[in-house]
Amino acid sequence: MxxxxxxxxxxxxxxxxxxxxxxxxxxxxxxxxxxxxxxxxxxxxxxxxxxxxxxxxxxxxxxxxxxxxxxxxxxxxxxxxxxxxxxxxxDLGVDPGLVKDGVEADLQRLLAEHITTLGEGYTLIRREYPTAIGPVDILCRDASGGTVAVEIKRRGEIDGVEQLTRYLELLNRDPLLAPVSGVFAAQQIKPQASVLAADRGIRCVTLDYDGLRGIDDSDGKLF
Amino acid sequence: MxxxxxxxxxxxxxxxxxxxxxxxxxxxxxxxxxxxxxxxxxxxxxxxxxxxxxxxxxxxxxxxxxxxxxxxxxxxxxxxxxxxxxxxxxDLGVDPGLVKDGVEADLQRLLAEHITTLGEGYTLIRREYPTAIGPVDILCRDASGGTVAVEIKRRGEIDGVEQLTRYLELLNRDPLLAPVSGVFAAQQIKPQASVLAADRGIRCVTLDYDGLRGIDDSDGKLF
DNA sequence: GCCTTTATGTCGCCG
DNA sequence: CGGCGACGTAAAGGC
Incomplete structure (x- = not known):
């Protein structure tokens, strides 16, 4: 009752x-x-x-x-x-709950699995790389061995660039990692975010979720 | 129907x-x-x-x-x-709507009315001072005539400091205003926000909403 | 418990 | 309509 x-x-x-x-x-x-x-x-x-x-x-x-x-x-x-x-x-009873697909966590997993989306020769260091001010979505190396911090958003806005900037500032204080460059990756990037990123030397990459999911046949979802 | x-x-x-x-x-x-x-x-x-x-x-x-x-x-x-x-x-009909009190707009109005809360000799230039990247909550002058940008929050967190930092950066490019100093004013300021503000030379001020309202007898609310 | 970030955030204002 | 900031933001996840 x-x-x-x-x-x-x-x-x-x-x-x-x-x-x-x-x-x-x-x-x-x-x-x-x-x-x-x-x-x-x-x-x-x-x-x-x-x-x-x-x-x-x-x-x-x-x-x-x-x-x-x-x-x-x-x-x-x-x-x-x-x-x-x-x-x-x-009395409705207990609900089995919502099943979601396509949130940031999915994007992150897919990009980590296909890290060469960012460029030939890229290799994954780890996802959720821990720092004192929070985890970096993806840390990886580019073809020349340079460290790259990646911030992933579904929709790339100015806040995300600020966030990545803070991470880069911190990571670049670590002599074992520095110099660390930044990539801002999102399904869609707003113009102001793009401008701010450019101003700070951060590369922007637009992600194709369906494309990434399409090449991801690891769990047999393809057919 | x-x-x-x-x-x-x-x-x-x-x-x-x-x-x-x-x-x-x-x-x-x-x-x-x-x-x-x-x-x-x-x-x-x-x-x-x-x-x-x-x-x-x-x-x-x-x-x-x-x-x-x-x-x-x-x-x-x-x-x-x-x-x-x-x-x-x-059929519920149209609702007369909610009446709120105590949100950021109220804080801003009260602080503008009692700008000397920030210090003796402070004078208001204007509220919602417009800039290309959005309005500054309060722009005022200190006792020595220096320009001060104030960012107001109910709860002061790191984002608010970032926001004020962007405003200060922009305002300081204007030779008519520069140098502009910053004040971060909130009812409660989180330690990390406080640390970041200090690092950037921004002064933090804790606001007492009830106190400000108490000395505000302009609309006869006092008794 | 404090801190962080995410969110189908939503909402309102203003250019 | 888009940009921007506030919200009783809430909710989730890590330390």
């Missing part, structure tokens, strides 16, 4: 006091209470994002006319209910 | 092909269709985030057993419906 979604249509007003203060004047809305304890208040727009919400772990206390939801950090959501227009619950 | 939330409980499987590829095996889920055209598929967990969704603007085509949602970019969500267990619609 407790493990069910609950859908309530109600005329209500809402106050949130937590990381910020927010208020919703009275109106008719959808209240969605999930088995994980979360509560969200939806209008008929804003895509899937609720107007207001409380994420689990939190506790919902239901009194006549007032729902109070609090979490451990002391954030509070107070829903004042003027009128309940619909109240329905259904 | 079309301007209503629609709540469907159904046993379904889902495929998304767009920015990535994703699949949901058959299970019972909540389908939420909003008047704005969005469709979201919820399990009984993950707080307010759906397992899968399509944001507006998009078009839902409903055939027996298959819903197809496509948007302009060619992304597609295909919902195969094995069994409808519940189907309910309700």
């Amino acid at each position: 407790s493990f069910a979604v609950r859908l309530v249509i109600a005329r209500c007003s809402v106050d949130y006091i937590g990381r910020l203060t927010a208020h919703l004047p009275p109106a008719t809305r959808l209240l969605l209470v999930k088995a994980d304890g979360s509560v969200s208040i939806h209008a008929d727009d804003r895509a899937y994002k609720p107007l207001n919400w409380m994420s689990p772990p939190c506790r919902l206390e239901e009194q006549p006319g007032v729902w109070t939801v609090v979490n451990k950090a002391g954030e509070e959501l107070r829903i004042t209910i003027d009128e309940v227009l619909h109240d329905f619950s259904y | 079309s301007f209503a939330v629609r709540l469907v409980i159904a046993r379904c499987s889902v495929d998304y092909i767009g920015r990535l590829t994703a699949h949901l095996p058959p299970a019972t889920r909540l389908l939420l269709v909003k008047a704005d055209g969005s469709v979201s598929i919820h399990a009984d967990d993950r707080a307010y985030k759906p397992l899968n969704w399509m944001s507006p603007p998009c078009r839902l085509e409903e055939q027996p057993g298959v819903w197809t949602v496509v948007n302009k970019a060619g992304e597609e969500l295909r919902i195969t419906i094995d069994e409808v267990l519940h189907d309910f619609s309700y």
